[in-house]
Amino acid sequence: MKTDTSSAASLAYLRNRVFKNTIADLWKNGRLRLFVALFCCMVFWVGMFGLFLGGFEFVETFKLTDEIYEYLFGLFFLTLFVMLGVSTGIIIYAGLFHGREASWLMTQPPREDRIFAHKFVESIGFAGWGVLLLGSPVLVAYGISVKAGLAYYLTIVPLLIAFVGLPGGLGASVAILIGYIVPRRPKTILAVVSCILIILIGRFTWNLVRTPGDALTPDWMDNLLGRLAFTRHPLLPSRWMAQAVVGLSHNRIGNGLFYFLVIASNAAMAYLVATWVAFRLLREAFCRAQGERSSRKRRQTHGLDQFIHTVFSFLSRPVQLLIVKDARCFLRDPAQWSQFLIFFGLLAAYFMNIRKFSTNLESPVWRNLVSYLNLSVAALLLATFTSRFIFPMMSLEGRNAWMLNLLPVRRSQILWGKFAFSASLSLFASESLLMISDIQLRLEPILITVHAILMAVICLGLSAISVGLGARLPNYRESDPSKIAAGFGGTLNLVVSLLFLMITIGAVALPCHLYFVGIDTGGAGFQRISSAWTFDQFQRWLGVGVGISVFMGIVSVIVPIRMGLSALENQEF
Amino acid sequence: MDTQIQTRQFGQLMIRFFDVTKQFGTKTAVNQLNLEVRAGELFAFLGPNGAGKTTSIKMICGLLKPTSGQVEIGGYSAGSSEARSCLAYVPDQPFLYDKLTGREFLNFVTQMRGMDKTHAEKKIAEMVSLFEIEGFLDELCEGYSQGMKQRLVFASALVHEPTVLVVDEPFVGLDPRSARIVKQMFVDQARRGVAVLMSIHLLSIAESLADRIGIIHQGKMIATGTLQELREKEAFGGSLEDLFLELTGGEDLINPSDKSPDAAEEEGLP
Numbered sequence: 002m003k004t005d006t007s008s009a010a011s012l013a014y015l016r017n018r019v020f021k022n023t024i025a026d027l028w029k030n031g032r033l034r035l036f037v038a039l040f041c042c043m044v045f046w047v048g049m050f051g052l053f054l055g056g057f058e059f060v061e062t063f064k065l066t067d068e069i070y071e072y073l074f075g076l077f078f079l080t081l082f083v084m085l086g087v088s089t090g091i092i093i094y095a096g097l098f099h100g101r102e103a104s105w106l107m108t109q110p111p112r113e114d115r116i117f118a119h120k121f122v123e124s125i126g127f128a129g130w131g132v133l134l135l136g137s138p139v140l141v142a143y144g145i146s147v148k149a150g151l152a153y154y155l156t157i158v159p160l161l162i163a164f165v166g167l168p169g170g171l172g173a174s175v176a177i178l179i180g181y182i183v184p185r186r187p188k189t190i191l192a193v194v195s196c197i198l199i200i201l202i203g204r205f206t207w208n209l210v211r212t213p214g215d216a217l218t219p220d221w222m223d224n225l226l227g228r229l230a231f232t233r234h235p236l237l238p239s240r241w242m243a244q245a246v247v248g249l250s251h252n253r254i255g256n257g258l259f260y261f262l263v264i265a266s267n268a269a270m271a272y273l274v275a276t277w278v279a280f281r282l283l284r285e286a287f288c289r290a291q292g293e294r295s296s297r298k299r300r301q302t303h304g305l306d307q308f309i310h311t312v313f314s315f316l317s318r319p320v321q322l323l324i325v326k327d328a329r330c331f332l333r334d335p336a337q338w339s340q341f342l343i344f345f346g347l348l349a350a351y352f353m354n355i356r357k358f359s360t361n362l363e364s365p366v367w368r369n370l371v372s373y374l375n376l377s378v379a380a381l382l383l384a385t386f387t388s389r390f391i392f393p394m395m396s397l398e399g400r401n402a403w404m405l406n407l408l409p410v411r412r413s414q415i416l417w418g419k420f421a422f423s424a425s426l427s428l429f430a431s432e433s434l435l436m437i438s439d440i441q442l443r444l445e446p447i448l449i450t451v452h453a454i455l456m457a458v459i460c461l462g463l464s465a466i467s468v469g470l471g472a473r474l475p476n477y478r479e480s481d482p483s484k485i486a487a488g489f490g491g492t493l494n495l496v497v498s499l500l501f502l503m504i505t506i507g508a509v510a511l512p513c514h515l516y517f518v519g520i521d522t523g524g525a526g527f528q529r530i531s532s533a534w535t536f537d538q539f540q541r542w543l544g545v546g547v548g549i550s551v552f553m554g555i556v557s558v559i560v561p562i563r564m565g566l567s568a569l570e571n572q573e574f
Numbered sequence: 575m576d577t578q579i580q581t582r583q584f585g586q587l588m589i590r591f592f593d594v595t596k597q598f599g600t601k602t603a604v605n606q607l608n609l610e611v612r613a614g615e616l617f618a619f620l621g622p623n624g625a626g627k628t629t630s631i632k633m634i635c636g637l638l639k640p641t642s643g644q645v646e647i648g649g650y651s652a653g654s655s656e657a658r659s660c661l662a663y664v665p666d667q668p669f670l671y672d673k674l675t676g677r678e679f680l681n682f683v684t685q686m687r688g689m690d691k692t693h694a695e696k697k698i699a700e701m702v703s704l705f706e707i708e709g710f711l712d713e714l715c716e717g718y719s720q721g722m723k724q725r726l727v728f729a730s731a732l733v734h735e736p737t738v739l740v741v742d743e744p745f746v747g748l749d750p751r752s753a754r755i756v757k758q759m760f761v762d763q764a765r766r767g768v769a770v771l772m773s774i775h776l777l778s779i780a781e782s783l784a785d786r787i788g789i790i791h792q793g794k795m796i797a798t799g800t801l802q803e804l805r806e807k808e809a810f811g812g813s814l815e816d817l818f819l820e821l822t823g824g825e826d827l828i829n830p831s832d833k834s835p836d837a838a839e840e841e842g843l844p
Contacts, residue, residue: 019673108636108637110687291638
């Protein structure tokens with residue numbers, strides 16, 4: 002028993018020391034990174050806060066009942082609940098069954114439930130931080146818009162922390178059970194769960210979009226709320242959160258605290274169940290998961306190799322071979338291609354059926370608006386894809402630098418190879434998507450051409466940013482690409498990519514929007530600026546917009562690639 | 575050394591494999607393995623790559639469970655808390671927390687082992703001196719070289735005075751001085767009554783240090799005993815390296831002059 006209590010204390014000592022040393026090290030050696038990270042978080046928080054404050058204040062003008070807010074928060078927290086459950090499950094699974102720390106701790110005296118608790122605290126720390134960053138601006142904005150009292154603000158943080166524990170505990174239990182029951186198929190399970198979630202979300206969105214009645218009329222609202230009725234199921238934790246938030250914000254302290262305690266006690270129970278599952282099954286699950294390595298022979302990829310050599314015949318042979326290597330790694334990692342396929346596949350399915358979603362698509366204004374929304378969604382997806390999978394590539398390559406340096410390949414060729422791989426893959430996927438969208442929307446040829454140019458600029462720019470920054474801000478210590486992407490460099494890469502998208506898309510979308518709105522409204526209000534535009538004048542403004550985007554694209558290719566090349570040439574491995 | 579070994583008496587049974595088989599899908603990694611290591615014994619576990627050494631070691635540490643058979647440590651089932659409390663394991667790729675200093679790591683290990691603070695401090699000082707790690711003990715582990723990491727891991731493994739020490743490829747990354755310290759440490763631990771099992775590819779070290787040698791091939795223990803016993807059993811006059819190659823299918827690499835006269839005659843060699 003003494004060893005058991007000392008295990009818990011020692012693991013707490015470990016977390017404490019690691020946290021303090023990390024902060025001290027960051028303060029000493031990476032102050033700039035720390036400030037940039039804090040600044041990015043602050044910008045994100047303020048942006049979210051401003052957006053939601055505006056939204057809530059707009060909603061308040063309709064004098065909506067608390068019930069509507071409960072629907073809104075019910076949906077918001079249900080989404081968070083699912084996301085947290087899945088993400089904590091994945092983090093716990095990876096930490097317990099694939100981490101070197103867990104492997105070492107399993108040979109040490111701490112009981113299995115103690116080891117689990119240690120990893121659980123870590124993963125909840127990550128998840129809790131994300132939820133605070135995402136949830137607190139929403140809740141503070143809501144509190145201000147409904148003029149909530151002090152008790153509301155004091156309860157927000159404990160409420161969010163208690164909420165995180167509930168999906169976290171459930172996700173952790175499921176992760177251990179997956180290790181125990183299907184240790185050889187964790188990725189298949191993940192893919193199946195992802196598909197089910199996506200289908201459910203798709204069906205839900207479809208139902209919402211097809212709500213009968215004219216938008217924002219009382220009938221439409223009634224129908225909409227009817228379709229959201231499932232979010233008010235009394236056994237859903239998201240309902241409890243919605244009740245707690247709305248109750249506390251309106252000074253119904255007793256009601257709010259009741260639901261807060263319901264959430265906290267259920268979270269404690271979920272944690273208890275998870276530790277019990279760990280106590281009973283973790284070692285067995287761990288042993289089973291260790292034997293999961295696949296020994297099956299990989300298929301030869303002569304056809305793919307030949308295809309790549311043909312497509313990239315303008316590049317030198319060593320670079321072609323590096324691209325072949327990257328393509329093989331991509332195809333053999335389901336985590337990469339499955340995410341790519343699922344999201345781009347879903348978008349393709351949506352774009353192909355876009356005309357069935359709305360009857361408003363005969364209006365040029367709406368068609369233009371929807372076309373740019375589609376383009377933006379595809380571009381955002383691409384930005385997350387390049388940040389998650391392309392950015393870590395240079396860091397991972399650095400680990401093999403001893404081998405690459407001995408090959409007859411210049412370092413710059415490695416970087417160009419990555420760029421070519423990323424750009425070609427994203428060009429193929431994104432341009433195909435965009436063509437489907439634009440053809441379905443029956444856009445004019447000039448706009449289709451402009452969109453195609455814009456998407457090409459985006460693909461090249463995002464690829465260059467990820468490859469260049471990946472080489473400039475590498476993390477050679479980390480072998481897990483998701484951790485590299487989640488680090489400082491990856492975050493900065495995502496922020497830069499988003500800024501790049503804002504400018505490039507905005508520059509082209511603005512003249513298009515003004516022109517079409519000007520036609521539609523006959524020059525009323527703000528659109529007077531563009532109402533007098535002839536088609537020739539519109540084309541000129543569009544030309545300016547495309548010029549700005551292309552210029553941004555060129556800058557976004559040249560600057561990061563030069564930075565990356567310089568860093569790579571001077572890098573000592 | 576052989577004469578000395580034969581006269582030594584070993585203590586109680588500390589590591590025991592009884593008809594242990596481990597399968598990964600259709601592949602049998604360890605096949606009906608029987609093995610015993612006693613207190614005070616230094617056992618060298620030899621075998622080609624993929625023979626089943628690491629799998630066996632992981633079963634001792636409770637990281638893998640046998641498909642059939644039983645593994646016991648100090649009389650307890652491997653992986654149980656009692657077995658873990660008497661065990662020290664040093665893997666081939668040492669694990670350390672990058673953001674802890676060496677001293678903090680040793681403090682953490684002693685706390686986790688429930689050691690009394692005064693005793694822990696005394697043992698840490700002893701280990702620091704033994705493995706000569708004072709110079710970098712207060713630096714973060716992320717800056718350590720492979721050898722520094724390996725020495726710290728050895729210190730952390732021995733700080734709680736284990737009765738069973740299991741090491742996987744212990745000399746990887748060690749400079750000659752560190753290697754000498756570690757070799758001497760193995761002998762000292764065994765003399766103090768610790769059961770030491772080391773998996774190793776350096777046959778010269780196994781030859782000079784081990785009380786007994788076990789050769790595993792394709793999951794099966796094909797030979798165990800002292801070097802002398804192995805030579806006698808196989809009617810082989812050469813070095814341990816040649817004996818190893820003979821047993822594990824590398825006969826073509828053996829210099830004919832190293833073979834015993836009988837074996838050479840059987841193969842028609844001059």
